[in-house]
Amino acid sequence: MTKPKVLIAFYSRNGSTDILANAIADGAVQEGAEVRLRRARELVGEDVMSQVPGWRENARAMNEKYEAPTEADAEWADAIIFGTPTRFGSISSELKAYIDSLGGIWFQGKLNGKVGSVFGSTSSKHGGNESTLLSIYTPMAHLGLIIVPLGYADPAMFKAGTPYGATHVSARDSLKPDEDHLAVGRFQGRRVTSVARGLQHANTTESAN
Template sequence: MSNVKLAIIYYSSTGTNYQLAQWAEEAAIVAGAEVKVLKVAELAPKSAIESNPSWKAHVEATQHVPEVTLDDLEWADAIIFSVPTRFGGMPAQMKQFLDTTGGLWFAGKLANKVVSAMSSAANSHGGQEQTVLSLYTTMYHWGAIVAAPGYTDPTIFASGGNPYGTSVTVDQQGNMVEDVKDAVKHQAKRTIEIAQLVKQGQK
């Protein structure tokens, strides 16, 4: 039974990365972790959201999901991020939140957090890998421990083979092209296992 505290932090405009976060939550609960699913604050103007029915519907459907705070980062032993690609990088909503973490970083409270990341894009070469790596760049500055899935399980190959973090292509109808559910669950389980080892080593 794990005693890892896991924060799953996501940004999602139409629901893909929220679904990835939910799959990660399912696997983490089975693994015995204490889990929080948290969204970053929306920065887009209401007019932009209102102009896209899928975006508007998702915002309304996830009003119950709490917004992440710095206290959640301090609480967590491990963190899984899930974000869409925006021109080959993380969306502004996630970047804005990460930019507020300087105080925790300066106090050394983000060091040795075990982190992992997932992403999505509208086409198979739309920047998923680069988006994950852009998140990891911040994590290296934190002094966090990156728990990339690598090729540690057959589900990685079945889902498209991204060793940096599970990623998925989303078609024009909002459907996931690759079957990534099992890969997400493996990544979550692996993140928890590594966090457990880190906690044991720190005792």
């Protein structure tokens, strides 16, 4: 059986979502996945970015590190994990723009039956982590993804994260995800990969019959 292919498509401005994305990637690799990490690109120019301290510099650094997600990445993947910082209690426009760009392959039915999961971060306590993750469930359902939440299926879930996906509160960018939050991320990577592998096996068995 081939390795499950996992796409982690995320947007990060100040690094917290980036760190969670890498923890999820580590967990997926531990479970035997082939992983692509991709960062969505800004929708505004540098004149706007320069008004927020560090935004332009962080964007340049992360864009050098990661390719932008594409339709081809989504078609390649057996599982797609979306990650975003909270923007007024909902998904960032940068990640949403990528999801909206998938309309072509959605129309062709190429996303049906792939595994889908979400993670995110926010600057302030009660800043919308859970509402943001739940808001992404809606377009995931329209895309035809099989949504995989975390529940409380691992001891790490009783220390950090949410049952909907890995999360972090940065306290206005003064805190980075600690080991408890990274453990939830790694669990998410393992869980999504395990489900993707199970679907691979089921589809292979069905084709053989």
